[in-house]
Amino acid sequence: MKKGFLFIVICLFLLPSCSLVFVKMYGFKRVKSVDDKMIAKFGSKYNIPPEDAYSIGTDYVEFIQTIDTTKFKQEKKNHYQPLQVLYYDTESNLISYHVNCYVGGFPNLEWNKSNSFDVFPPTKQAPLDSVLSLQTHLEFLKPLSNTQKTSIKNYDYVVIIYWNKLMGRQSKRFIKIIQKNLKLAVDKKIKVFYVNNDVLYLNDGL
Numbered sequence: 001m002k003k004g005f006l007f008i009v010i011c012l013f014l015l016p017s018c019s020l021v022f023v024k025m026y027g028f029k030r031v032k033s034v035d036d037k038m039i040a041k042f043g044s045k046y047n048i049p050p051e052d053a054y055s056i057g058t059d060y061v062e063f064i065q066t067i068d069t070t071k072f073k074q075e076k077k078n079h080y081q082p083l084q085v086l087y088y089d090t091e092s093n094l095i096s097y098h099v100n101c102y103v104g105g106f107p108n109l110e111w112n113k114s115n116s117f118d119v120f121p122p123t124k125q126a127p128l129d130s131v132l133s134l135q136t137h138l139e140f141l142k143p144l145s146n147t148q149k150t151s152i153k154n155y156d157y158v159v160i161i162y163w164n165k166l167m168g169r170q171s172k173r174f175i176k177i178i179q180k181n182l183k184l185a186v187d188k189k190i191k192v193f194y195v196n197n198d199v200l201y202l203n204d205g206l
Helices: 005-013 020-025 036-045 058-065 069-080 134-139 169-182
Strands: 053-056 084-088 094-099 141-143 157-163 190-196
Touching: 036 053, 036 190, 058 069, 134 141, 157 169, 169 190
Parallel strands: 053 190, 157 190
Antiparallel strands: 053 141, 084 094, 084 157
């Protein structure tokens, strides 16, 4: 990853200012290294079940970079973002998509400002797209030492959550509202992938 990538992505599409003052007020944390131990430590703080914990590799970004910007500029930008949650149905269709750059709010992101998470599945926030199929998506997820590998067959929904240490309390609040929403699906089988993506932003110097 090139230095400055994170600063461009987050500041242009998330923050009202690119100053470090705003970065700190949002609770961002410097990330110097990423390994299973660090992910497990912060995963525990954020109430992430270790059996559902994954990481992502830089091959994910390499794939996103291949998307045709002339046709899918907005979609490409969305899939670059540090906080995302994607809901797929039994036919592997993306039916609900939430991305940090559509949220707004200060000093905390307001994920439920439109009451999207008051129902399950949540009403969509970001535009739906098909540039990243569920099957392709799953190929980029890397299980950790305590991850329990499982098939997505026989599930009503598959939910992929991107979180990181970098975003500090924003990640914690994001996961909390998703988990609260999942409790509304009392009669559904849901497979959740909690995907740490700190590795994508290691060299950006925040």
